[in-house]
Amino acid sequence: MSAVQLQDQQDHAVLPKTSFEEASRQDFVRSLKFHLASKVSPGNSITYEKRSLPRFKKEAGREPETIREVRHLMAEDPYFQFWSAMQRNSQEMMWKSVQVSVERQMDSLAEAAKPNKTLGSLTLDPNLAVPAYHRLVDIHCMPGGYHSEFMKDDVANGAVYDRAVYLYAMGRMGPLNSDIGDSTIAYLKINWPDMKPKRILDLGCTVGHSTTPYLDAYPGAEVYGIDVGAPVLRYAHARAESLGKKVYFSQQNAESTNFPDGYFDLIVSHILVHETSHKAIRNVMSEANRLLAPGGVVIHAETPPYKAFGVFDAFMLDWDTRNNNEPYWSASHEIDPVAIANETGFDPSLAFEGNQPSAFEQAEARRTHVFQGGDFGGGGFWYVWGAQKSSLTMARQAS
Amino acid sequence: MAQLPRKASGPRPEYFEDPAIDKVLSMALALAGEVAVMRDRIDTLERLLAKGGKVSPEIIDAYEPSIEAKQAREAWREQFLDIIMRRIHQEKESLEAMTVTHTYDKLVEQVEKTL
Numbered sequence: 177m178s179a180v181q182l183q184d185q186q187d188h189a190v191l192p193k194t195s196f197e198e199a200s201r202q203d204f205v206r207s208l209k210f211h212l213a214s215k216v217s218p219g220n221s222i223t224y225e226k227r228s229l230p231r232f233k234k235e236a237g238r239e240p241e242t243i244r245e246v247r248h249l250m251a252e253d254p255y256f257q258f259w260s261a262m263q264r265n266s267q268e269m270m271w272k273s274v275q276v277s278v279e280r281q282m283d284s285l286a287e288a289a290k291p292n293k294t295l296g297s298l299t300l301d302p303n304l305a306v307p308a309y310h311r312l313v314d315i316h317c318m319p320g321g322y323h324s325e326f327m328k329d330d331v332a333n334g335a336v337y338d339r340a341v342y343l344y345a346m347g348r349m350g351p352l353n354s355d356i357g358d359s360t361i362a363y364l365k366i367n368w369p370d371m372k373p374k375r376i377l378d379l380g381c382t383v384g385h386s387t388t389p390y391l392d393a394y395p396g397a398e399v400y401g402i403d404v405g406a407p408v409l410r411y412a413h414a415r416a417e418s419l420g421k422k423v424y425f426s427q428q429n430a431e432s433t434n435f436p437d438g439y440f441d442l443i444v445s446h447i448l449v450h451e452t453s454h455k456a457i458r459n460v461m462s463e464a465n466r467l468l469a470p471g472g473v474v475i476h477a478e479t480p481p482y483k484a485f486g487v488f489d490a491f492m493l494d495w496d497t498r499n500n501n502e503p504y505w506s507a508s509h510e511i512d513p514v515a516i517a518n519e520t521g522f523d524p525s526l527a528f529e530g531n532q533p534s535a536f537e538q539a540e541a542r543r544t545h546v547f548q549g550g551d552f553g554g555g556g557f558w559y560v561w562g563a564q565k566s567s568l569t570m571a572r573q574a575s
Numbered sequence: 576m577a578q579l580p581r582k583a584s585g586p587r588p589e590y591f592e593d594p595a596i597d598k599v600l601s602m603a604l605a606l607a608g609e610v611a612v613m614r615d616r617i618d619t620l621e622r623l624l625a626k627g628g629k630v631s632p633e634i635i636d637a638y639e640p641s642i643e644a645k646q647a648r649e650a651w652r653e654q655f656l657d658i659i660m661r662r663i664h665q666e667k668e669s670l671e672a673m674t675v676t677h678t679y680d681k682l683v684e685q686v687e688k689t690l
Contacts, residue, residue, distance in 0.1 A: 196619070196636045197612050204611040207652035208604070216660065219667035226670045255666055261590035261597060265604045268583075273608075275579045282577055313585030321584075326577045336579070501585050 185342045186351035189288050189418035190411055192335045198277040205270045206343050212266060213346075213544050213551035216259050217492075220548075223255040224488055243482070243506070246491040247498075263550040264499055267317050274339045275319070282332050289331045289414035295422035298413040300406050304427050307404060309453040313501040322382060322405030334411020338383045345553035348539035349385075352419075356446040357386030358535035359558045360477045361393040364442070367528075368473065373397050373441035377467065379430040379460065380404075380448035384412035386477075388421040390444070400440075402428040431459035433467065440467050443474040450478060450508040457511070461520035461563070471567030479547055480531065480559040482509045495549025513561040522563040529561040607659055611652055618648060 185191065194202060228249050232240055240246045250256045278285070306323045314321045318340065320333050341353050349355035364371060373394055378387040381401030390399050401423050403409050409425050416423045428434065430448070443464045449457055464474040482490040490509075497506040517527035534543075534556050544554040589597055619638045623630050640648065657664070 196616070196638070200612040200615040201608055203615070203648065204608045204652060207611075207649065207656060208608075211653065211656040211660065215657075216663055216667075219663070219670065222667060222670045226673055255663075255670065257590050258600075258663060261600055262604065264588065264590070265601050268601075269604065269608065271583075272581060275581070279576060279579055314583035317583040317585075319580040319583045324580075326579060332577070332579060499588055501583055 184351060185339070185347075185353070188415050189291075190285055190331060190335060190338075190414045192274070192278045192281055192285060192339055194277050195280075198273065201269075201273040201276075202339075202343055205266060205273050206346050208262075209266050209270070209343070209550065210346050210542070212259065212263055213546075213548065213554055216262065217544075217546075217548050217551065220250075220256050220259060220492060221488060223253050224250065227255075228253045240487055243487060243491045243494050246487055247494075250491065260495070260499060260549075263495070266550065267500055270340055270343050271318055271336065274336050274343070278332050278335045278339070282327060282330070285331050285335050286327065286329045286410075289329070289410050291414060291417040294413075294417055295420070296413065296416060297424050297426075298409060299424075299426040300409065301427045302406070304404060304429065307429060307431070307453075307456065309451070309456060309504065310404060313503060315451050315501055316496070317501045322403065322408045325407055329410065330407045331411040331414070332407060333405070334383050334408040334415075337408060338385065338411065338415070341383075341385065346542065348534075348536065348542055348553040350536040350539070352388070353385040354389050355534055355536040355539075355553065356477050356558055357389040357444075359532045360386070360444060360446065360475060360560055361389055362535050363530060363532040363560050364473070364475065365393070367530075371442065371473070373472075375400065375440045376442045376444065377402065377435070377440045379443065379445040379464075380451065381412060381425070382408045384416050384421075384423060384425070386444075386446035387412070387423055388416055388419060390442075391421050391423070394442075397442075398424065400424045400426070400435075402426050402430060402433060404429050431456055431463055433463060435467055437466055438469040438472075441469050441472045443467060443472070445476045447478060449476045449511070450502060450505045452508070453504050454507060457508070458516065458520055461516055461522070465521045465563075465565065468565040470565055472565045473562060474565075475560055475562035477532075477558045477560050478508070479552075479555065480509075480557075481511065481529075484559075485547070489547070492546075492548040499549065511561070513563065517563040523566045526564040526566055527561075528563065529559070531557045531559055533557045607655075611655065614651060614655070615648060618644070618651075 232249050240249060310321055310323060322333060324333060326332055375398045376390050376394060378401040381387045381403050384401055387399060387401040401412060406427055409427055413425045452460060468474060479493065494506050496502040513527040513529045514524045518524040543556045544551055545556050547555040591597055619635050620630060622644060
């Protein structure tokens with residue numbers, strides 16, 4: 177039994193309350209997910225080595241070379257099949273366990289999401305088109321996605337997402353789910369220790385759990401967050417206000433925004449990239465190039481690219497592509513930061529990538545130190561990539 | 576009260592040749608969850624009674640478990656999952672020991688004929 181307390185998400189004005197049974201169901205899902213990640217998933221590499229790989233070698237006379245080959249091989253492995261089926265179920269059970277409690281309090285949450293006095297702001301655009309890559313499937317199996325609305329002034333899927341991210345990460349992203357933001361900031365502080373951004377933009381900010389840490393990291397900076405989904409933005413605004421954080425939220429697509437040229441010194445995103453598309457991420461980078469002041473930095477945080485892994489481990493990290501409604505997950509893990517910088521107007525010599533250890537050290541005892549489907553936040557570090565806009569005045573610290 | 580959609584858009588993958596197995600597995604996991612919910616309720620009841628307090632559905636619903644109680648429940652769930660996943664762990668252990676190719680029939684044949 178771990179002494180580390182990861183049970184409690186920090187409360188705020190719009191965090192959905194849980195009844196006795198709702199809390200129990202959510203606890204069970206969290207335990208089930210941890211059991212699958214720590215005790216069942218490790219068997220996948222064993223069954224691969226001992227059962228499926230020898231079968232492949234016997235038939236093909238060589239080892240599998242691509243994720244696709246491993247996928248076809250493992251689809252017939254009974255151990256993998258069962259883990260995979262349970263993993264999918266745990267994801268569906270997670271959403272349901274949160275939806276039930278959010279449904280019960282949809283009206284009161286929508287009411288609580290209308291703060292009287294505000295520090296920051298919320299600007300919605302009902303005419304904004306939801307991009308096709310969010311309309312075609314509900315990303316990571318969250319019914320309704322980030323954008324669907326089920327009543328007037330709806331915040332439901334913001335509330336569902338905030339609570340479910342906590343369960344999905346099994347508490348290992350901290351009481352405010354802020355680990356990806358905190359870790360990205362740590363990387364920025366090491367590599368650009370003198371950076372003093374006047375304005376910061378968070379792309380695809382959803383409920384603002386990675387946005388708000390930038391206010392503490394860069395005092396005096398104006399922080400902006402954009403997303404395509406109205407319910408998550410209403411929720412983000414109410415959450416930030418409740419936590420005393422001044423953020424300017426607006427409903428915009430990161431591929432094309434209404435901010436002026438050169439408006440930002442720092443543009444960030446956290447697990448946005450894999451929820452876009454081949455064309456969209458290139459549009460996002462071109463738009464970031466337009467929005468950055470000279471010397472400004474765009475940085476994206478994600479799970480590590482496949483080039484960091486052998487073919488079997490890459491296959492395990494790739495699980496979400498085909499089993500968790502993440503159609504761009506696979507291709508996004510093969511992005512080359514230098515090539516994309518070159519394509520989108522950045523000086524390719526100013527592209528960068530790196531790994532940053534997770535900032536939430538308390539979660540250490542519950543980490544699996546593996547990047548695998550359904551074990552989000554278990555790896556213990558995040559991968560960051562991006563580019564700096566050329567300038568004569570602000571050089572990156574050699575590292 | 577508005578209802579949120581229960582199914583994410585996009586086709587759901589099937590994992591087993593017989594789709595009935597997918598359904599039965601979903602039901603088994605949902606039932607396991609309900610057992611855990613009931614166990615929490617019993618645990619609450621026991622803790623309230625042990626303190627000599629009154630119990631009612633409302634009192635049970637309002638009960639806030641201490642950190643110690645939460646830890647104990649988490650430990651119980653881990654043990655519970657170990658029990659219901661035994662068959663899965665067993666397969667993993669067999670694979671580790673490389674004994675998986677020996678079926679039980681083969682073992683009987685061995686005892687009958689060669690040992």
